[in-house]
Amino acid sequence: MAVRVAGDELPCEVVSHLMSFLPLRDRISASATCRQWYEASRAPHLHAREVVLVHTSRAIKDLCPEAVVHPDTLEVEPVWPPPPFQNFCFRELEVRTTGEMRHFWPRFGRRILRLSLQNCEVSEKAFNDILVQCPNLRYLHLSGCNELYMSGKVLESCQGTLRLQALDELQLTNTRYISDCIFNRFVALAPNLRRVALLGCNITCSSAVFGRFYPEPRAQQLRNQLAQGVIPVDVAAANVFTFENVLGVLSVRKVISLGVGVTSLAFDNLNDLCQRLNSVRALDLRKCFQLVKGLNRVADAFSATLTDLDLSDCSFLTSADLRHLGKLTALHRLNLNGCKNVDGEVAHELRNLSKLELLDLSNNERVLGPILSQAMAAMTQLKHLYLNRLALLDSDSLLQIVKQAPPLITLEMAGCVLPLIDAVLAVVCTRHTTIKRLNLANCPFVTDAGLTGLSENPELECPPAYQNTLMDVLPHCGVSLGSKAERQIVYEAKRKKQLAVHLTPLKEAMLQQGICNLTALSSLDLSNCSRVSDLSVRNVFRFNQLRFLSLERNCQITDSSIQSLVMHCPSIEELNLQDCGQLTNLGVSYLSHLQRLRELNLNGCDFLGDASLEALMTSKGPLRNVSLQRCSKLTPNAVNIFCNWLSHSINWSMPQNKQQSWCMPPPPPHLPSFTDADC
Amino acid sequence: MLEDLGMDEDDEEVVPLPNVNSPILKKVIQWATFHKDDPPPPEDDENKEKRTDDISSWDADFLKVDQGTLFELILAANYLDIKGLLDVTCKTVANMIKGKTPEEIRKTFNIKNDFTASEEEQVRKENEWCEDK
Numbered sequence: 085m086a087v088r089v090a091g092d093e094l095p096c097e098v099v100s101h102l103m104s105f106l107p108l109r110d111r112i113s114a115s116a117t118c119r120q121w122y123e124a125s126r127a128p129h130l131h132a133r134e135v136v137l138v139h140t141s142r143a144i145k146d147l148c149p150e151a152v153v154h155p156d157t158l159e160v161e162p163v164w165p166p167p168p169f170q171n172f173c174f175r176e177l178e179v180r181t182t183g184e185m186r187h188f189w190p191r192f193g194r195r196i197l198r199l200s201l202q203n204c205e206v207s208e209k210a211f212n213d214i215l216v217q218c219p220n221l222r223y224l225h226l227s228g229c230n231e232l233y234m235s236g237k238v239l240e241s242c243q244g245t246l247r248l249q250a251l252d253e254l255q256l257t258n259t260r261y262i263s264d265c266i267f268n269r270f271v272a273l274a275p276n277l278r279r280v281a282l283l284g285c286n287i288t289c290s291s292a293v294f295g296r297f298y299p300e301p302r303a304q305q306l307r308n309q310l311a312q313g314v315i316p317v318d319v320a321a322a323n324v325f326t327f328e329n330v331l332g333v334l335s336v337r338k339v340i341s342l343g344v345g346v347t348s349l350a351f352d353n354l355n356d357l358c359q360r361l362n363s364v365r366a367l368d369l370r371k372c373f374q375l376v377k378g379l380n381r382v383a384d385a386f387s388a389t390l391t392d393l394d395l396s397d398c399s400f401l402t403s404a405d406l407r408h409l410g411k412l413t414a415l416h417r418l419n420l421n422g423c424k425n426v427d428g429e430v431a432h433e434l435r436n437l438s439k440l441e442l443l444d445l446s447n448n449e450r451v452l453g454p455i456l457s458q459a460m461a462a463m464t465q466l467k468h469l470y471l472n473r474l475a476l477l478d479s480d481s482l483l484q485i486v487k488q489a490p491p492l493i494t495l496e497m498a499g500c501v502l503p504l505i506d507a508v509l510a511v512v513c514t515r516h517t518t519i520k521r522l523n524l525a526n527c528p529f530v531t532d533a534g535l536t537g538l539s540e541n542p543e544l545e546c547p548p549a550y551q552n553t554l555m556d557v558l559p560h561c562g563v564s565l566g567s568k569a570e571r572q573i574v575y576e577a578k579r580k581k582q583l584a585v586h587l588t589p590l591k592e593a594m595l596q597q598g599i600c601n602l603t604a605l606s607s608l609d610l611s612n613c614s615r616v617s618d619l620s621v622r623n624v625f626r627f628n629q630l631r632f633l634s635l636e637r638n639c640q641i642t643d644s645s646i647q648s649l650v651m652h653c654p655s656i657e658e659l660n661l662q663d664c665g666q667l668t669n670l671g672v673s674y675l676s677h678l679q680r681l682r683e684l685n686l687n688g689c690d691f692l693g694d695a696s697l698e699a700l701m702t703s704k705g706p707l708r709n710v711s712l713q714r715c716s717k718l719t720p721n722a723v724n725i726f727c728n729w730l731s732h733s734i735n736w737s738m739p740q741n742k743q744q745s746w747c748m749p750p751p752p753p754h755l756p757s758f759t760d761a762d763c
Numbered sequence: 764m765l766e767d768l769g770m771d772e773d774d775e776e777v778v779p780l781p782n783v784n785s786p787i788l789k790k791v792i793q794w795a796t797f798h799k800d801d802p803p804p805p806e807d808d809e810n811k812e813k814r815t816d817d818i819s820s821w822d823a824d825f826l827k828v829d830q831g832t833l834f835e836l837i838l839a840a841n842y843l844d845i846k847g848l849l850d851v852t853c854k855t856v857a858n859m860i861k862g863k864t865p866e867e868i869r870k871t872f873n874i875k876n877d878f879t880a881s882e883e884e885q886v887r888k889e890n891e892w893c894e895d896k
Contacts, residue, residue: 089834091872098841101849105813105857112890116865117874122886133812137894146888152881161881167889171896518816604816628862654862679864706891 092118099124107606107629108134109655109680128168128195135171135198141184148187166191171198179206181213193217197250200225207231208238212246215273221248225255233261236322239269243317246273253279255343260286264320264329271333272315280334281343281368289327289353289374297324310336327353335360343368345394354378358385366392370419376400383411390414396421396444406430410437417442421470424448428455435459446472446496453481453503461488468492472523473499479508486511496523498609506534510597513537519602525611525634535620537597598624605629611636611660621645626652634660636685643671650677657681662711663688672696676703687713694722701729783839787832791839794825794848804846815854815861826855830872 094102099121103111115125138144147169152161169192179201181189196218202225206214211232215221232238239246251274256262262285271277288294298306302319309316310332320329327349334342340363349372357364358381367382367390369375375398382390390412395401396419403425409418410433418440420426427450434443434456440463445451451474460466466489471477482503486495495516497504504527512519524530599605599620605627610616617640630653635641641664649656657680661667667689675681676699684700684707686692692715700707710730712718780788807813818826826833833852840849860868869876878886 089831089838091834091869091874092877094834094837095841098837098849098853102837102853102856104807105815105854106860107812108893108895110857110861110863112893113863113865114860114868115890116878116883116886117869117872117876119877121874122878133896134893135896136892138892143892146891149885149888164885169893518814604814628858 092120094120096120096124097127100127100130103127103130109631109657126168128170131168131170134169135173135200136169137173137175139175139177141177144184144188148185148191166195168195170195172196173200173202174204175202177204179204179214180210181217182210189214189217194220196221198223198225201227201229203228205229205231208235211238212242215242215246215248219248220250222250223253223255224248224251225257226259227255227257228259230259230261233259233263233266236263236266238266239273243269243272248274249276251277253277253281253341255281255283256285257281258284262286262325263322264324264326265317265322267325267330268315268317268320268333271337272317277337278339279341279366280337280339281341282330282347283343283368283370284346285325287325287327287330287344287347287349289348289350291328291352293324294326294328297321297326298328306332327356331356331360335363338363340364341366341368341392343394345370345372347372348374350374351376351378355381358382362386365389368392368394369398370394370396372398373400377402377405379405379408383408386414387411388414391416393417394419395423397423399424401425403427403430407433409433410435413437413439415440416465419444420448421445422447424450426451428452431456431459433459435462438462439465441465442468444468444470445474446470447474449473449475452476453478457481457484457488460485464490466490466492468494470494470496471500472496477503479503479505482508483511487515489516491518492516493518494521495519496521497527498523498525500527501529505529506531509534509599510537513597513599513601517601518604520604521607522602522605523607523609524613525609525636526613528612528614530610530613531615532617532619535599535616536624537599595624595626600624600626603627603629607632609634610638612638614638614640616640618642618645618648622648625649627655628653629655631655631680632658635664636660636662637664639663639665642666643668643674646671646674650674654678655680658683660685661689662686665690667691669693669695669699673699676700676705678703679705681705681707683709685711686715687711689715690717693717694719697722697726701726780842782842784835787835787839790825790828790832790836791843791845791848794822795845797821797825798847801847804850815857818851818854822851823855826852830859834872 103114103125106114111125111130115122136143136147138147147166149163151163153159154161172192179185193214194217197220199214199218199221200223206229226232254270254274254277256267256270262282267282271280295303298321305319306316306329309319313336315333315336327344330344339361342357342361342364345368349369354369354375355378358378362385364386367386379401382393391414393409393412393415394417399422401423406420406423406426407430409415409430413436415437416439418434418437419442421444426445426448431445431451432455435458443460443463443466445456453476456477469489469492471482471485477500479502482497482500486508495512497508504524506529509524509530512522606629608627608630609632611634614637616635616638621635621641622644625648633649633653633656635645641661643666646667649659656678659675659678659681662685665688667686668691672686672692673696675684681703682705686696692712694717697718700710707730710726712723783791826836828836833856837849837852837856840846840852859871863871868874
């Protein structure tokens with residue numbers, strides 16, 4: 085007597101709960117199935133983690149549709165109420181409150197929680213108006229946007245009237261035109277500001293310069309106002325941005341997160357910071373090249389409270405100083421990417437950081453394997469691990485690290501040329517089945533055997549006659565293989581094709597042990613893993629959530645791999661097939677069936693002709709960026725037609741909407757470069 | 764659920780379940796009995812992305828049923844307010860949705876498309892500019 089329940093008979097809140105388990109694109113697909121599911125997709129909690137990226141005026145038009153009048157019936161189709169979008173990012177656009185954007189702010193402003201303007205043109209008046217219409221703003225990020233600061237009068241007129249009570253995080257980055265006065269006006273607007281980032285701003289860190297701009301009576305006034313908890317706006321200098329002022333203002337606000345990376349911060353400033361800002365829990369000091377020491381102060385001041393620390397590219401911090409990191413036992417996230425002086429002794433100190441969830445040690449050439457693997461034994465909470473280009477790591481240590489780490493979500497080991505062998509991959513595939521992002525780029529010892537899980541099977545190993553030759557030519561980035569090695573790779577490819585015929589009974593084993601165990605995989609980078617071939621892609625690439633895939637410079641990949649990808653990895657949005665020299669028009673024609681493909685890189689695929697472009701033009705997906713450099717067989721005519729098509733690629737106009745005019749097309753894709761012989 | 768119905772846990776009253784038929788109730792009881800010693804599920808953290816790859820093998824076998832039964836189990840779990848069962852059934856359905864186009868989703872779950880052509884267009888345009896944070 086079972087009643088068959090159809091999908092559209094589920095109550096709305098159940099469908100919303102169901103959608104909370106879907107990634108963004110899948111939720112969008114689900115919301116397009118029927119009205120009830122569309123309504124369910126409008127639950128605000130589903131939109132908390134997405135951002136609306138507005139970089140063309142067409143986006144504005146799509147977000148603020150006008151009522152459409154049917155030409156025949158003269159009925160007006162109503163404009164739906166706006167979706168509950170909360171997070172907006174404007175990029176390289178003129179942002180206004182008038183003209184084509186006049187409906188935008190009234191429509192979305194009240195719900196906007198996060199607003200980011202990157203390299204936009206926005207006037208002071210428009211900016212004032214925007215802030216007034218976004219009263220619930222929690223996060224504001226202005227990157228560049230120099231026009232806003234030029235006159236120095238931004239936010240002057242609304243100082244007394246405007247209050248952004250909800251503003252919790254402010255980022256003013258990548259501009260030289262902020263002064264103490266401007267910065268203080270921003271902070272004065274936001275009484276509940278707790279997180280500030282000023283990366284790439286021209287902060288003057290020298291106390292001598294501060295003294296010059298703030299002669300004694302003025303400096304005293306500044307300090308008095310700060311001591312009373314008042315943000316000094318009138319006394320603040322309008323022609324310099326000083327660290328002294330920043331510290332003072334932020335200690336009034338008791339900020340918990342501070343980013344002063346990409347500045348000339350030095351030891352004295354860091355010392356001051358540690359003394360005056362004891363509320364800080366997160367510190368971003370990336371690319372502070374003047375910083376040579378100071379971590380002992382940081383460790384003393386924040387040992388129990390600092391949870392986030394970013395020291396990436398602070399390459400002048402000494403090893404002795406870095407050893408103090410071991411005292412910061414409350415750390416959850418630590419970034420030491422490119423801190424060139426991280427060596428064995430520093431790595432040894434990391435053993436005390438048992439709460440670490442994110443660790444980035446990439447680009448540190450002096451880290452020794454055994455010490456690191458010992459130190460990492462205590463990190464039982466680790467989720468994101470970045471070990472790119474650790475030149476001194478050995479395979480035993482890497483194996484140990486991967487075996488003892490808890491199930492990871494992100495694992496990057498690009499450029500670990502020597503240690504990344506199939507045995508390591510085998511552990512990853514069995515132990516770290518929760519991985520979403522995996523980067524194995526530039527690791528030439530990753531083979532099909534490792535990816536398919538059949539490392540023990542002798543038939544899949546490289547034939548002994550060629551093993552030494554390939555190992556002699558270790559591929560590094562930017563160095564092309566000699567023609568002899570290319571011949572060897574082609575030979576190996578032919579041999580593996582023969583093997584594939586014999587491998588059918590082993591397929592079951594592959595599907596149980598291979599990389600297909602990583603069912604949550606969403607990003608996979610196998611660039612320059614030249615021994616990966618169709619064998620892996622066709623048999624074990626079964627990822628229904630894979631969004632980003634790079635097979636760059638893998639010369640053994642052929643059209644049959646593409647066919648398999650289309651069938652088994654339907655969610656691919658970005659695909660990098662640069663220099664996959666064996667691809668032909670047939671392979672590209674398969675790509676038109678990838679429903680979500682947005683970005684495609686076919687640079688250097690020499691066999692592609694005009695038929696490829698024609699095939700791509702039949703794709704119904706949202707193709708936006710296609711890169712076709714060095715594809716020497718394409719004719720200029722075909723490329724022109726293709727470029728025109730790409731600009732209008734989202735061309736779904738229906739017959740009755742003829743009066744809707746399309747506005748500016750998106751920027752054209754990269755044009756291929758032609759040799760003189762072709763013109 | 765008992766609170767919603769205004770009942771006390773100690774009463775000997777009969778609880779009517781008009782929205783749950785007996786084969787489904789049997790399956791729910793089977794699930795609940797197996798999971799009776801489970802710790803209470805943690806509160807949903809809205810900032811964390813939810814996982815769907817953590818369905819235990821017993822649950823996966825238990826939920827190898829036809830799609831109609833799966834939806835009925837969802838409805839029953841929702842009505843009876845059993846969060847663990849609701850979550851695992853929703854995760855199973857979510858895994859069936861991943862990677863599919865709207866048309867494929869409609870086919871799988873027997874959903875009628877009640878959009879007009881221009882409404883479908885409006886939905887598509889609205890979502891075109893969304894990206895993951």
